[in-house]
Amino acid sequence: EAGVAQSPRYKIIEKRQSVAFWCNPISGHATLYWYQQILGQGPKLLIQFQNNGVVDDSQLPKDRFSAERLKGVDSTLKIQPAKLEDSAVYLCASSLAPGLAGDNEQFFGPGTRLTVL
Amino acid sequence: AQSVTQPDIHITVSEGASLELRCNYSYGATPYLFWYVQSPGQGLQLLLKYFSGDTLVQGIKGFEAEFKRSQSSFNLRKPSVHWSDAAEYFCAVSSGNTGKLIFGQGTTLQVKP
Numbered sequence: 001e002a003g004v005a006q007s008p009r010y011k012i013i014e015k016r017q018s019v020a021f022w023c024n025p026i027s028g029h030a031t032l033y034w035y036q037q038i039l040g041q042g043p044k045l046l047i048q049f050q051n052n053g054v055v056d057d058s059q060l061p062k063d064r065f066s067a068e069r070l071k072g073v074d075s076t077l078k079i080q081p082a083k084l085e086d087s088a089v090y091l092c093a094s095s096l097a098p099g100l101a102g103d104n105e106q107f108f109g110p111g112t113r114l115t116v117l
Numbered sequence: 118a119q120s121v122t123q124p125d126i127h128i129t130v131s132e133g134a135s136l137e138l139r140c141n142y143s144y145g146a147t148p149y150l151f152w153y154v155q156s157p158g159q160g161l162q163l164l165l166k167y168f169s170g171d172t173l174v175q176g177i178k179g180f181e182a183e184f185k186r187s188q189s190s191f192n193l194r195k196p197s198v199h200w201s202d203a204a205e206y207f208c209a210v211s212s213g214n215t216g217k218l219i220f221g222q223g224t225t226l227q228v229k230p
Binding site: 004031033035040041042043044045048055056091093095104105106107108109110111 | 121149153158159160161162163166168207209211215216217218219220221222223
């Protein structure tokens with residue numbers, strides 16, 4: 001079974017530029033998560049999708065971050081314009097469905113490491 | 118509010134020695150608890166999880182964890198550490214309603230030969 005795919009793996013940009021990350025979850029997984037992991041910290045949830053609807057985006061900086069999952073499969077996370085403090089690893093995860101104990105496991109992709117100069 | 122605390126930022130153990138990584142959580146209801154491991158440049162891999170039932174759970178790679186409700190703890194243990202266990206370890210709690218994970222700040226494990 002293929003895992004969660006993310007691209008690119010690494011990205012370096014100047015501040016005020018824009019950047020986009022792509023995630024393809026495990027086939028059949030209804031729920032998709034984007035996490036931000038700043039160096040030395042644990043991952044923090046940015047946004048959660050259930051199919052193509054947003055479940056939780058309470059910690060997404062909406063003035064500069066946006067995300068979509070138009071067909072309920074793959075997803076794109078965008079930052080525009082980027083700031084220095086956006087330097088982090090952006091992790092995508094998917095799960096079969098939330099709220100069902102046995103299906104609550106999240107599977108993580110390898111992440112995209114973003115450096116903003 | 119839900120939160121997870123990992124008191125030890127960095128731990129060094131000798132290869133073959135036993136290991137215990139501490140995790141304390143704050144959650145109003147019965148928590149769903151997880152331990153993940155992250156090797157350099159890699160994503161997070163699930164070691165084990167606790168949802169209900171037996172409070173001692175077994176995971177992959179010889180790890181186990183014990184849920185202690187009275188202490189709000191979910192400590193990770195391994196009887197004999199291997200050099201390949203060097204990595205960063207994250208404890209997390211999840212809301213059963215949404216599946217959102219709240220992570221601790223992580224513990225970096227270094228293994229001495």
